[in-house]
Amino acid sequence: MQANAYPDFIGYKYSSCITCHYNGQGGGALNDYGRALFATEITARSIYSKKTEEDTIASESGFLGSKELPWWIRPGMKYRGLWLQNNPGSKQSSEKFYNMQTEAGVTIHFDEEQKLILHWLQGYSTMPRPFATNPEEKKPFWYNKEYYLRWQANESLWLYLGQMDKAFGIRHPDHTSVTRYNLGLGQFDQSQGVIAHVIYPTWEVAANAFVGNQDEEADFKQKGFSTTGEYEVTEGFRIGASVLDSKSEQAQWQRLALHTRKALTKGSSVLFEAGEYKNKNLQIANAKFSQSGYFFLQNLMRITRGYNILSGIEYRKQDLETDSTERLKWSVGTLFFPLPRTEMRFAFVNGKTYNPDAATVDSWQLQSQLHVSW
């Protein structure tokens, strides 16, 4: 089963992503424990009778249901579709449907303790990559999203080699959010490199050296490093910081972020990240860094098992040094897991722009997502 990272699940007191994901930074394939937990804690049990034990539900969460696969192989698949309507109810209303994510992958365990694993994930996209430069690249395409070898060197240290998401900030599924898209950590921004991830019960640190995505043209490959860490102040309350510095022939990037995750009553949580990102165009002589700032706030409110309200606020200021445009986005909606392996989202998204040169009309969007992971 593939799944994006849900850092909100600190609300279930699962602080570290390695509990459920093969990738200790979160995102990507779930391990057996993660599959079982998804089925028995996150997902509604409406299709099961009251007599069905949670252990039975957990045992049916494998790729082939309750039929066990050999210990050394764990395949997975995932689909995510998005229907959206811009400015609903107005004359400018428009609708669009995106096949956002179609992925299939496999994880191979080289030993039963899973100290050494190989993970590979193939994606199919109908959306153009941000770095596509010719029309051919804008057609639907298959691509190697991520592939890595993970070696657990000792009880606290995991090493990764391959193409992965960069280690930075709060990793969550919304690839269009300011914390991902604007920072160059979006849907197609995985990078080849190595990660050393140290995890202790109350703190963790990941250091990442990277050299760019395999499909990017050489001039655009960002080469550099990033580091992210979290410290558990009290159970279910973590604070963290991240830095990133990288450079290609085209541009230099610097990012800095602080974040916190706080569990509330079971299943409910608050996430917050604030930071700045600087970009310098290296194709222009004596160009200066542009300095932008942002924050991201996301709240998960568990109503009952499988049914949640999700609310998020994003803020971005393009140039911190001038009286530049400020953009805000607020989404309020539902996050449901009504059936095993199924996620449904509905959201109203309201965009506000504070532009010192002109008042701006709000944007409204109605979004509906179906997400199936196997």
Next chain:
Amino acid sequence: MKILFASSFILFISFKSFAVQQTFVEAGFIQWSETLTLQQDLSEDKDLANYNGVVLNFGQVKTYARWGWRAGALVGSGRAVGGGSNSLDYLATPAWSLYGLQADLFRRISGQVQLGVSIPLVKHQITWEKSATDVSVKAARNAMFGVGLLMTWRLTPAVELNQTIGTYGESAQGFWRTSLGYRF
């Protein structure tokens, strides 16, 4: 009759025992928009004003086992951007202030999460100066009545994060408030 009296008494006692009344203060950001009517000689045009600022709320909160209410006084100030997209060539960025009252009714989803309705009644003060080209502004009414969805996450027993999204009277645009509150 005795049973009814006893039941009512038990209910009253249980309500009393669950009810907690506290004072709260919260500070946060507010954004909303409203329509401006621009006038120059006999010409008239519509445009928009975006308001952005900070707001303080101070009052009482009473929490029962499953629900609760809040009532508070609001004060705020900030800056607005008006015009910029009209045929009459008007753009101004005046300061604004507001004061008013707010009543909230909420359901306690759990000990730390609340979902409810917020009803602010506010009056804002703003002066839209005439432009150099003699364009004047007829703003929306200063008194505004709103309805919003209120979501509260109690980070600790004393500190909470509140978010409200809704609409204000004449404005077709939404208003937002995000604030941190403290109960004592």
